[in-house]
Each structure stands twice: as C-alpha cells, then as structure tokens.
Amino acid sequence: MxxxxxxxxxxxxxxxxxxxAQAGFSVGLFDxxxxxxERAMEGMKKSLAKLAEKGQIQEKPEAVIARVRVFTKMDEVASLDPDLMIEAITENVEIKLKLYADLDRVLPAKTILASNTSSIPITQIGAATKRPDKVVGMHFMxxxxxxxxxxVIPGLATDPGVLATVLKTAERMGKTTIVAKDRPAFVVNRILMPLINEAFFALGEGLASAEDIDTGVRLGLNHPMGPLTLADFVGLDTCLAILEVLHKQLGEDKYRPAPVLRQYVQAGWYGKKAGRGVYVWEAGGQKK
Ligand SMILES: NC(=O)c1ccc[n+]([C@@H]2O[C@H](COP(=O)([O-])OP(=O)(O)OC[C@H]3O[C@@H](n4cnc5c(N)ncnc54)[C@H](O)[C@@H]3O)[C@@H](O)[C@H]2O)c1
Incomplete structure (x- = not known):
C-alpha cells in the first residue's frame, strides 16, 4: 500500500x-x-501548522503537504495508479452509485474502493461496480x-484479504479499528443518530432551549459535546440523510427524522460548514 x-x-x-499524508502515503485528492x-489544501495547511505548534507531528507541515496532489478532472485520477481509493462525497445514494460506476471504469483493477459512507450499504455500493470483492466501508470519525x-465494514462480497489490508492501512494512520456488519448506519451512527434525533424532537417540543439540551447531555451524561452542537459539526444534511436510511431500511418509527431537523435542512442551515445550523458559527469555526 x-x-x-x-x-x-x-x-x-x-x-x-x-x-x-501524515502516515507517509502518496495522496491524490479529487473533488x-x-x-x-484547493480549499481543502488550505484547511490542511492550517491543521498541520496547529499540530506542529503543539509538537504533535515530527515532520514539517510542508513535507506532509508535498505528498498530496490535487486532481480537478476525473479522467486524470488513474494517473496516480492508486492502491486504495477512499471516497468521501455527499451522503446521497444516487450520486454515490454513479460515482462508483465511473471510478470502476477509470481506476486500475487492483485498486481497493473504500467508502466513508455513514449509512449507505457497502453491498449496494459494491454491486454498482464490477469488483464487489474489492469494495469495503472505511468509516472515519x-x-x-x-x-x-x-x-471497517465488509460487504457481502468483500474479500477477507481486502478487509485485512484496509484494517492494516487504518492502523498505519494511527487509528484504532472496529469491524461492523453491513447493516444500516453500522455501529457508531446506529447509536448516535437516535440520540441526535431525540435532541431535535426535544427542541421542537420546546422541552428546553438548545443550549440547555446540550448542557444537560454534556454535564448530565458526561459527553464531551451536546448532541445539537455535535449535529452542527456533523452537518444537519448528513444527519438527516443517515436517519432517512435508518428509517427506510429498518422500517421502524423510532428512526423517523424530527420535523425541526428536516426544516433546518430545508432552510439550508446545514451546521458549522454553512455558518448556521442549530447555532450561528463564525468563519473561524467558533459559535457566535
Ligand atoms: N460529517 C461527518 O461528521 C461525517 C462523519 C463520518 C462520515 N461522513 C461521511 O463522509 C461523507 C462526506 O461527508 P462530509 O461531511 O465531508 O460532506 P461535505 O459536504 O463536507 O463534502 C462532500 C464533498 O463531496 C464533493 N462531491 C459531491 N459529489 C461529488 C462527486 N460526484 N465527485 C467528487 N466529489 C463530489 C462535494 O463537492 C464536497 O466537497 C458522507 O458520506 C458522510 O456520510 C461524514
């Protein structure tokens, strides 16, 4: 790898x-x-500078950045000859399936295709390609x-060797891995999203203010962040998309998205990345 x-x-x-790049891989980045x-590269530079300031990386930020190459055209990505592709596009099943069919055509046969999807079945993504044995879920936080x-999530057809390679790669990135079955939203979001959804139901009912709901969960349950703040970090559009997958695929009312969450998404209040979600965010990423 x-x-x-x-x-x-x-x-x-x-x-x-x-x-x-921090783990020493040669990286291509395409959007x-x-x-x-290009915006992502700027963000990366800032993040690496902060890590260097705190002494959390040994290398100079420029040396890490030098391993990342930006691609602006899909036709050009094959020139990287990647061993692994990690996809992190918008959480929309139609867009993802189309992308996988295209990537399958463009990328070398050896390339493992890993999706960072929060909720879309890996088996379904694999079926959109001619290499379902090389398709796997790699869900970062x-x-x-x-x-x-x-x-890490193997689909129905994923080769055990591919699973082992991806586990090793994640560990080389300094991560701890868990393996989850290919069920809607896997482990972490299966448990997190109902919590976030309940916080939106509580907000909609006027049970308490957004700040008090967050403080209640933060101090009452010892969570590092309240669920509404966390939703702003995740992206309300992403939260809604995951809840819709859980609701549709598990067919249980307990996953029904809260109306307030749906309305905020309709308003374009996607959270921190949009400058407005449950809270209003400054450009620097601080709550106003
Ligand atoms: N936000 C989270 O906390 C979080 C956590 C874990 C996993 N995920 C998953 O990661 C993925 C990305 O989430 P995000 O929060 O980074 O979203 P985002 O909206 O910040 O970024 C998505 C990017 O995908 C690009 N894009 C859309 N369609 C594309 C296409 N066809 N080809 C190439 N690029 C395309 C967009 O331009 C955008 O830059 C989703 O599947 C999401 O479920 C998100």
Whole structure:
C-alpha cells in the first residue's frame, strides 16, 4: 500500500487526505466541484501548522503537504495508479452509485474502493461496480485528524484479504479499528443518530432551549459535546440523510427524522460548514 486517492474534498475528505499524508502515503485528492480540493489544501495547511505548534507531528507541515496532489478532472485520477481509493462525497445514494460506476471504469483493477459512507450499504455500493470483492466501508470519525476510530465494514462480497489490508492501512494512520456488519448506519451512527434525533424532537417540543439540551447531555451524561452542537459539526444534511436510511431500511418509527431537523435542512442551515445550523458559527469555526 503506497498510494491513496481520496475522492470528495469536504470536511471528511480533507481530513482523510491529511492523515494519509501524515502516515507517509502518496495522496491524490479529487473533488468534482471547482475550488473544493484547493480549499481543502488550505484547511490542511492550517491543521498541520496547529499540530506542529503543539509538537504533535515530527515532520514539517510542508513535507506532509508535498505528498498530496490535487486532481480537478476525473479522467486524470488513474494517473496516480492508486492502491486504495477512499471516497468521501455527499451522503446521497444516487450520486454515490454513479460515482462508483465511473471510478470502476477509470481506476486500475487492483485498486481497493473504500467508502466513508455513514449509512449507505457497502453491498449496494459494491454491486454498482464490477469488483464487489474489492469494495469495503472505511468509516472515519469527524474531525479525522483528531478522532481515533475507524469503523471497517465488509460487504457481502468483500474479500477477507481486502478487509485485512484496509484494517492494516487504518492502523498505519494511527487509528484504532472496529469491524461492523453491513447493516444500516453500522455501529457508531446506529447509536448516535437516535440520540441526535431525540435532541431535535426535544427542541421542537420546546422541552428546553438548545443550549440547555446540550448542557444537560454534556454535564448530565458526561459527553464531551451536546448532541445539537455535535449535529452542527456533523452537518444537519448528513444527519438527516443517515436517519432517512435508518428509517427506510429498518422500517421502524423510532428512526423517523424530527420535523425541526428536516426544516433546518430545508432552510439550508446545514451546521458549522454553512455558518448556521442549530447555532450561528463564525468563519473561524467558533459559535457566535
Ligand atoms: N460529517 C461527518 O461528521 C461525517 C462523519 C463520518 C462520515 N461522513 C461521511 O463522509 C461523507 C462526506 O461527508 P462530509 O461531511 O465531508 O460532506 P461535505 O459536504 O463536507 O463534502 C462532500 C464533498 O463531496 C464533493 N462531491 C459531491 N459529489 C461529488 C462527486 N460526484 N465527485 C467528487 N466529489 C463530489 C462535494 O463537492 C464536497 O466537497 C458522507 O458520506 C458522510 O456520510 C461524514
């Protein structure tokens, strides 16, 4: 394993490219939207500078950045000849399946295709390609450079050797791994999303203010962050998409998305990345 292509340069893709480069891999970063990959590179530089300041990386940030190459056209990504592709595009099943069919055509036969999806079945993604044995879930946590866990998910057809390679790669990135079955939302989001959803139901009912709901969970349950703040970090659009998958695929009312969550997404209040979610966020990422 030497070369990793990251597809999707949003908050997760940027973090995945960064930890891959920190681990010494040659990295390609591709996003379909003009300017997104370049913005991700700027974010990476800032993040690496902070880590260097705190003495948490040994190498100079420039040396890490030098291992990352930006691609702006899908036709060009094959020139990296990647051993592994990690996809972190928008959580939308149609868009993802189309992308996998395209990547399957463009990338070398050896390339393992790993998805950072929070909820879409890996088996379904695998079936969109002619290499379902090389398709696997590699679910990083947000923010990727800080969070220690990677959930690894084999699909129905995933080769055990591919699973073993991906586990080893995540460990080389300094992560702890768990293996989850290919069921909707896997382990972490299966447990987290009902908590976040309940916080939105509570907000909608006027049970308490957003701040008090967050403080209640933070201090009452000893969570590092309240669920509404966490939802702003994850992205309300992503939370809604995951809940819709849980609701549809498990068919249980307990996963029904809270109306307030749906309304905030309709308003474009996607959370920290949009400057507004449950809370209002400054450009620097602080709550106003
Ligand atoms: N946000 C989280 O906390 C979190 C945590 C774990 C996993 N995930 C998963 O990671 C993935 C990305 O989430 P995010 O929060 O980084 O989203 P994001 O909105 O920040 O970024 C998504 C990026 O994908 C790009 N994109 C969309 N369609 C594309 C295409 N066809 N080809 C190439 N690029 C495309 C967009 O331009 C954007 O830059 C989702 O599957 C999400 O479920 C998110």
């Amino acid at each position: 030497e070369k990793i292509l990251v597809v999707g340069a949003g908050q997760m893709g940027a973090g995945i490219a960064q930890v891959s 379909a939207f003009p300017g997104a990959a 947000n923010p990727v450079p800080i969070m220690k866990l990677v959930e």
